[in-house]
Amino acid sequence: MANEVVLLGFWPSPFVARVKIALAEKGVQYEYKEEEDLKNKSSLLLQMKIHQKVPALIHNGKPLYESLIVVQYIDEVWKDGPPLLPSDPYLRSQAMFWADFVDKKIYPVGWKVWTTKAEEQEAAKKEFLENTGLLEEELKDKPFFGGENLGFVDVALIPIYSWLPVYEKFANFSLVVERPKFIEWAKRCMEKESLMADEVVLLGFLPSPFAARLKIALAEKGVKYEYKEEDLRSKSPLLVQMNPVHKKVPVLIHNGKPVCESLIALQYIDEVWKDKAPLLPSDPGLRAQAMFWADFIDKKEKVWAAKEEEHEAAKEFFDCIGVLEGELGDKSFFGGDTLGFVDVAVIPFYSWLSVFEKYGNCIVDATHPKFTAWTKRCMEKESVSKSLPDQQLVYDFKLGGILTCNRPVVLLNFWLSPFGMRLRIALAEKGIKHEYKEEDLNNKSPLLLKSNPVHKKIPVLIHNGKPVSESLIALQYIDETWNDKAPLLPSDPYLKSQARFWADFVDKKVAHFGWKVCTTKGEEQDAAKKALHDCLELLEGELGEKPYFGGESFGLVDVTLVPCFGWLSLYEKFGNFIVEAEHPVLISWGKRCLQKESVSKSLPDQQKLYDYVVQRRKELGIE
DSSP states (O other), X not given: OOOOEEEEEOTTOHHHHHHHHHHHHHTOOOEEEEOSOTTSOOHHHHTOSSOOOSOEEXXXXXXXXXXXXXXXXXXXXXXXXXXXXXXXXXXXXXXXXXXXXXXXXXXXXXXXXXXOOHHHHHXXXXXXXXXXXXXXXXXXXXXXXXXXXXXXXXXXXXXXXGGHHHHHHHHTOOHHHHOHHHHHHHHHHHTSHHHHTTOEEEEEOTTOHHHHHHHHHHHHHTOOOEEEEOOTXXXXXXXXXXXXXXOOSOEEEETTEEEESHXXXXXXXXXXXXXXXXXXXXXXXXXXXXXXXXXXXXXXXXXXXXXXXXXXXXXXXXXXXXHHHHHHTTOSBTTBSSXXXXXXXXXXXXXXXXXXXXXXXXXXXXXXXHHHHHHHHHHTSHHXXXXXXXXXXXXXXXXXXXXXXXXXXXXXXXXXXXXXXXXXXXXXXXXXXXXXXXXXXTSOOHHHHHHOTTTOOSOEEEETTEEEEXXXXXXXXXXXXXXXXXXXXXXXXXXXXXXXXXXXXXXXXXXXXXXXXXXXXXXXXXXXXXXXXHHHHHHHHHHTXXXXXXXXXXXXXXXXXXXXXXXXXXXXXXXXXXXXXXXXXXXXXXXXXXTSHHHHTTSOOHHHHHHHHHHHHHHTTOO
């Protein structure tokens, strides 16, 4: 089977970084496509009709979404590489729990640290430190969360490292002081080749001829790189971190190490990637001459001249062209018969000619024909033509500018929770006897607090004294541990990833909006009704004509969604709409599911559920 792998990403995204690391760990070759503007998404990303977000991994034409699901898919498909998840079901469930904890408690809180202020920022900072403290406790004395080797949790968490300077700058605290064990772990991770292997990033600014130089050189060498456009009026933390002296573009970042100043970076590129298209000659004398002429143009150009100096700057530029024509002589390029160091240094100014002509009151074609002929030869090279900005663009710019028990299996739950219902259904499907313990959420039991010290929430599955939290993680644990009966997930990795995606979709959308329909009013309720309708419509589209989401058999998505079926009468009652009229396919599916004893015996009594919601609405002041 061919392995055509494409990754759609956006450079600052830690979720995209996870997928890159996992692919590198597995040694998977892939094509990376940068989504440069998420407000103007590419046609390829827009084809992902269900989930138009990055990262999106496309494997042999099949799209996968949600970074943790994608990383798990990578681990299951490319088994020859180092495993990210342990083979033991319990250890695997714990890894998935902590990765989920990172998703829910680290990244969202970290975002608030630098995007809020005053009391809200202080609260976020406190929570961020508390959550990283929990991670340090989980790490203990292990080199990695995965033990001796980089694993699933490490891959999920390490992209946060790039954001630490941002958190520290905007929240005025240092994790080096507050969380030294966390920092030591991060540094160990950063020594991994998968995080550092020939990763090339270029920080640039489109009109900059100096950034264009590096684009041309990298293209000549056939070096793949990630380009990051800078807003020079609001410089990125990465630019400030990578070039703290000048805080200017371009900056070439190679395996995490910055190289500043364009001519220095050009020479670095030529020395590092020396197996193709040499820019500098091997002869020391000729090399010195090439470096002299490149330095000459750097000292003479004044593309950023102040307004009152523009005329003089343009005149000086044309004087330089005359001198350069003398050096060029009858050669095709300054480098002789091939594009070289001086050519790469000078040609980006071609994009500025219309600006110089305006202020210098001169037409280059007429006054410097030899230079014009040289520019045309350069522009015939794809490395040049595709690297330079359009002259009109430059012109316009310049002008404008995350126990013990008597039975081996215990379920801690609250009777109405659809998340707990999922586990009851799955255990019933597998024929697993268990002890059910009802929790009072206003007075949580010591067992709950001990079993889920991170979230202190239900449901918690306790197997042989070991707790598994988060319902979707617990469902997969049940499926993997008791795998001799009623499989919930398909064996095919792609189909498995799709089931995980839709289960995650139900988790994030359906249960959320359904609760809002029951517990809000007015515009907020109307918005929730519309969102719920849209979600159910998407689910009907995915179900199609299949009896179950799992095909002919009841599967993970069915188990995840069917507890919401018990709430439909409440959606109708409090939302004032008829679900069956609008979503008949889902109603037929729900009725099929209810024929299964595992489902019918797990859903709560409708009147009891209704009475509970009415009481909650009164508490919220809705009734």
